[in-house]
Amino acid sequence: MSDTIVLLPDQSTARIPKRNYLTQENGLLSWLLTRDHKRIGILYLISISFFFLLGGSLAGLIRLELLTPQSDLLATDTYNKVFTMHGVIMIFFFLVPSVPATLGNFFLPLMIGAKDLALPKMNLASWYMYMAGGLLALWAMITGGVDTGWTFTTPLSTHFVNTNVITTGLAIFISGFSSIFTGLNFIVTIHKMRAPGMTWFRLPLFVWSNYAASVLMVLGTPVLGITLILVVLERTVGIGIFDPTKGGDPLLFQHLFWFYSHPAVYIMILPGMGVISEVISTFSRKRVFGYTAVAFSSVAIAVFGFFVWAHHMFIMGISNYAVLVFSLLTMLVAVPSAIKIFNWALTLYKGSITFETPMIYAFGFMGLFTIGGMTGVFLGTSGTDIHLTETYFIVAHFHFVMVGGMLMAFLAGLHFWWPKMTGRMYPEKVSQFAAVVTFIGFNLTFFPQFILGTLGMPRRYASYPPEFQVLNVFSTAGATILGVGYLLPVLYLTWSLKYGAIAGDNPWQATGLEWQTQSPPLTENFTQIPIMDHEAYDYEWLERQKEKEVASVG
Amino acid sequence: MSEPQESGHRIINPRVSFLVYLALVAGVGLTIVASYQNLGIFNPILAVAIALVQASLVALFSMHLKYSPRVSKLSVGSGIFMLLTLFAMVLLDYMSRAWGSW
Amino acid sequence: MSDSTVIAHDGLEAGHHEHSPHLHHQFESVEQQADAGNFAMWLFLLTEVMFFGGLFTVYMIYRNWYYPAFVAASHQLSVKLGGINSVLLITSSLTMTLGVWSAQLRRKGSLIFFLMLTFLLGVVFLGIKGVEYKEKFEKHHFPGANYSLQSFVNPASDPVAVAAGDKPLPLDIAQRTEVYFSLYFAMTGMHALHMIVGMGILLFMIFRARSDAYTTGHTAFVEYFGLYWHFVDIIWIFLFPLLYLINRH
Ligand SMILES: [Cu+2]
Numbered sequence: 001m002s003d004t005i006v007l008l009p010d011q012s013t014a015r016i017p018k019r020n021y022l023t024q025e026n027g028l029l030s031w032l033l034t035r036d037h038k039r040i041g042i043l044y045l046i047s048i049s050f051f052f053l054l055g056g057s058l059a060g061l062i063r064l065e066l067l068t069p070q071s072d073l074l075a076t077d078t079y080n081k082v083f084t085m086h087g088v089i090m091i092f093f094f095l096v097p098s099v100p101a102t103l104g105n106f107f108l109p110l111m112i113g114a115k116d117l118a119l120p121k122m123n124l125a126s127w128y129m130y131m132a133g134g135l136l137a138l139w140a141m142i143t144g145g146v147d148t149g150w151t152f153t154t155p156l157s158t159h160f161v162n163t164n165v166i167t168t169g170l171a172i173f174i175s176g177f178s179s180i181f182t183g184l185n186f187i188v189t190i191h192k193m194r195a196p197g198m199t200w201f202r203l204p205l206f207v208w209s210n211y212a213a214s215v216l217m218v219l220g221t222p223v224l225g226i227t228l229i230l231v232v233l234e235r236t237v238g239i240g241i242f243d244p245t246k247g248g249d250p251l252l253f254q255h256l257f258w259f260y261s262h263p264a265v266y267i268m269i270l271p272g273m274g275v276i277s278e279v280i281s282t283f284s285r286k287r288v289f290g291y292t293a294v295a296f297s298s299v300a301i302a303v304f305g306f307f308v309w310a311h312h313m314f315i316m317g318i319s320n321y322a323v324l325v326f327s328l329l330t331m332l333v334a335v336p337s338a339i340k341i342f343n344w345a346l347t348l349y350k351g352s353i354t355f356e357t358p359m360i361y362a363f364g365f366m367g368l369f370t371i372g373g374m375t376g377v378f379l380g381t382s383g384t385d386i387h388l389t390e391t392y393f394i395v396a397h398f399h400f401v402m403v404g405g406m407l408m409a410f411l412a413g414l415h416f417w418w419p420k421m422t423g424r425m426y427p428e429k430v431s432q433f434a435a436v437v438t439f440i441g442f443n444l445t446f447f448p449q450f451i452l453g454t455l456g457m458p459r460r461y462a463s464y465p466p467e468f469q470v471l472n473v474f475s476t477a478g479a480t481i482l483g484v485g486y487l488l489p490v491l492y493l494t495w496s497l498k499y500g501a502i503a504g505d506n507p508w509q510a511t512g513l514e515w516q517t518q519s520p521p522l523t524e525n526f527t528q529i530p531i532m533d534h535e536a537y538d539y540e541w542l543e544r545q546k547e548k549e550v551a552s553v554g
Numbered sequence: 555m556s557e558p559q560e561s562g563h564r565i566i567n568p569r570v571s572f573l574v575y576l577a578l579v580a581g582v583g584l585t586i587v588a589s590y591q592n593l594g595i596f597n598p599i600l601a602v603a604i605a606l607v608q609a610s611l612v613a614l615f616s617m618h619l620k621y622s623p624r625v626s627k628l629s630v631g632s633g634i635f636m637l638l639t640l641f642a643m644v645l646l647d648y649m650s651r652a653w654g655s656w
Numbered sequence: 657m658s659d660s661t662v663i664a665h666d667g668l669e670a671g672h673h674e675h676s677p678h679l680h681h682q683f684e685s686v687e688q689q690a691d692a693g694n695f696a697m698w699l700f701l702l703t704e705v706m707f708f709g710g711l712f713t714v715y716m717i718y719r720n721w722y723y724p725a726f727v728a729a730s731h732q733l734s735v736k737l738g739g740i741n742s743v744l745l746i747t748s749s750l751t752m753t754l755g756v757w758s759a760q761l762r763r764k765g766s767l768i769f770f771l772m773l774t775f776l777l778g779v780v781f782l783g784i785k786g787v788e789y790k791e792k793f794e795k796h797h798f799p800g801a802n803y804s805l806q807s808f809v810n811p812a813s814d815p816v817a818v819a820a821g822d823k824p825l826p827l828d829i830a831q832r833t834e835v836y837f838s839l840y841f842a843m844t845g846m847h848a849l850h851m852i853v854g855m856g857i858l859l860f861m862i863f864r865a866r867s868d869a870y871t872t873g874h875t876a877f878v879e880y881f882g883l884y885w886h887f888v889d890i891i892w893i894f895l896f897p898l899l900y901l902i903n904r905h
Pocket residue numbers: 261262265308309311312
């Protein structure tokens with residue numbers, strides 16, 4: 001037994017295959033007009049990384065301001081704009097498209113044995129919509145910003161602020177199309193483009209979770225769209241749908257907004273959970289425990305996710321009976337998430353575990369997501385919610401889920417599939433170090449915020465009472481470490497593009513169809529459409545394949 | 555040309571289309587007539603019921619849903635389900651905010 | 657093609673599909689492509705259902721909250737014009753069906769005829785809608801700074817209100833008519849916007865149909881557009897009774 005499963009080809013003779021999706025065509029236009037899902041995935045990866053670094057810098061500014069109790073670095077209204085733009089960029093331009101549009105785009109067709117997504121033109125259009133929305137949001141930010149918080153709560157957003165609500169709202173509306181196009185494309189592809197033998201219960205769990213997320217994108221996003229349109233119309237023409245002075249109900253805005261935005265957290269986290277399933281199975285050399293349960297829990301999360309949105313409104317004035325019902329339903333949604341965690345743990349049990357970088361990130365995910373999820377139960381309980389909501393407790397909660405969960409999963413997936421995408425390995429030692437740094441930095445940043453929240457420090461203020469300073473200093477120090485943890489991958493991944501070791505077809509000895517083709521893959525993915533004749537995560541099948549190859553070569 | 559019809563769908567006989575058309579126009583007449591009668595609470599219920607019948611006719615025949623693959627039917631079903639969820643869960647709040655005033 | 661079973665495609669057959677000029681590279685067979693396209697179109701309509709669903713939710717709440725205001729405001733609309741528009745749109749749905757049918761039977765002349773007829777009916781619909789909007793603007797029933805309560809606090813001053821037999825509303829209730837008109841303009845406006853987009857595509861199709869784009873077996877685009885157009889019709893089928901016919905007796 002070795003402490004690694006990495007199996008690289010002989011570096012002195014190995015070459016990146018001459019013909020692959022990267023070398024197929026050259027020139028900027030061949031990228032901007034491409035219909036190849038892999039190239040579109042790369043386009044998304046680059047643009048999403050840009051927005052992530054931007055949103056991250058804004059987060060840095062926030063933490064820097066909160067180093068001291070007074071608002072000294074930023075004026076209070078600038079601070080409002082900074083945290084709003086941080087939220088808008090991170091949620092709509094990073095988290096929502098992160099895994100589906102990059103890794104999903106790249107690997108979904110490969111995993112199901114298809115040549116491309118069902119609607120390649122729509123896929124490209126999706127990226128353009130994303131860029132149009134993103135650039136419009138940037139423009140809104142440069143020309144004055146917006147300070148409503150990412151939730152655009154009425155009547156604040158319609159009556160009391162004088163910032164770029166309209167532009168930002170339209171930017172999010174436009175980027176909504178990109179998410180609808182991606183989701184629609186995935187659903188059609190998964191239904192109609194599976195290779196022979198690839199039945200629903202042979203699909204990798206990454207595909208299942210992206211399917212569930214796609215359903216949410218298709219059903220939820222249009223409601224957000226019409227809600228933002230109504231806000232824009234309220235600001236421009238003065239229609240009175242959410243305007244209390246005209247008889248409108250501001251709470252109705254929140255109902256419609258959270259009808260999308262609660263499921264949206266599952267749009268963000270579900271694909272990440274899919275990544276974790278792949279990584280955990282590969283690095284413990286075992287089929288995911290309870291495959292069917294994990295697959296269906298994704299669907300269950302998607303369905304339940306639509307019944308709980310009003311838990312964001314417990315203190316906003318909805319009826320007590322509604323609080324009761326929504327609180328109860330919120331507890332229910334914890335069940336499928338827990339099913340996943342338990343099944344991953346049982347996959348690890350008696351597995352041959354190795355600690356490559358993706359696995360370290362996956363372990364980070366499991367721990368942090370569990371904490372994030374459990375604190376979500378606190379917030380779903382109506383009594384404790386009244387005390388904890390709108391404090392740093394909730395900030396810590398969703399950062400544990402989104403940064404500790406989703407971002408870890410994204411990085412796990414990025415490292416896991418990097419060899420397939422580029423044909424080269426990332427440097428293992430540095431990246432293991434970066435993963436550990438991220439984990440430490442993350443905990444130092446966000447754990448103190450749980451305490452700050454229970455002590456009653458409200459969110460979204462530039463200043464705070466001096467007794468909170470110690471914990472805030474911890475948090476800011478942690479954010480610095482976290483920043484280093486995120487910058488490292490940017491550097492060494494770029495470095496590896498040229499100097500990384502040649503990866504070969506299947507460096508992890510993983511079972512997915514995407515690993516049974518060359519890396520980087522051909523434009524048409526496979527030389528001939530594969531026939532799936534084994535279950536997902538069947539490592540014995542892989543062994544037999546290898547024996548066959550040896551026999552035929554010998 | 556021996557090329558196969560690209561869509562495997564059935565071609566709808568224009569006679570069916572005309573029958574659907576007549577039913578829809580009759581439906582418009584019926585809603586208008588019904589709305590001028592005092593039926594109390596049944597006024598809006600009848601109006602929506604007629605609209606639902608009309609919409610079903612359009613979906614099933616004009617939009618070929620009756621002859622479409624099962625997944626297409628499924629997507630319509632999930633749309634109706636989500637719409638009802640949205641209505642019901644929002645109503646849950648509004649109706650229980652002021653019992654009896656609804 | 658069933659979803660839950662193995663898709664029985666023979667990998668060896670790959671070469672034979674290249675005969676159809678309309679088969680895109682990512683698909684294995686014409687049937688797969690048609691099924692995928694049809695499904696994608698229905699999913700798109702699903703997003704449209706949810707888009708309008710948000711508006712219908714808003715309508716549902718406020719109609720129940722402000723019923724007297726909704727009644728009085730709804731009486732300001734012309735059932736005659738609304739009814740005519742309903743029939744026009746239903747007719748355009750019929751002509752669209754016939755257009756699809758012509759394309760399937762590869763009759764170019766009749767396809768173009770029916771597409772143009774559909775377009776024309778759309779133009780008349782929007783024209784009538786324009787007349788209705790204009791009247792609302794002139795009576796200051798468009799929500800916003802210039803909104804006027806005249807017709808509701810003093811119905812005697814407004815022949816339309818007199819004809820409907822409206823009683824004067826107390827000021828606070830009359831003010832809620834603005835919510836109704838906000839919804840009226842938002843809902844019919846979104847509907848009209850969908851029609852305008854559809855008519856743009858119709859023009860494009862008429863142009864393309866002249867060079868036999870849809871009458872050589874490749875009817876998918878016309879069929880998908882037909883689905884969209886019928887969907888817009890369905891929305892109007894609900895809008896008409898909900899907006900025009902509140903408590904008319
Ligand atoms: Cu939530």
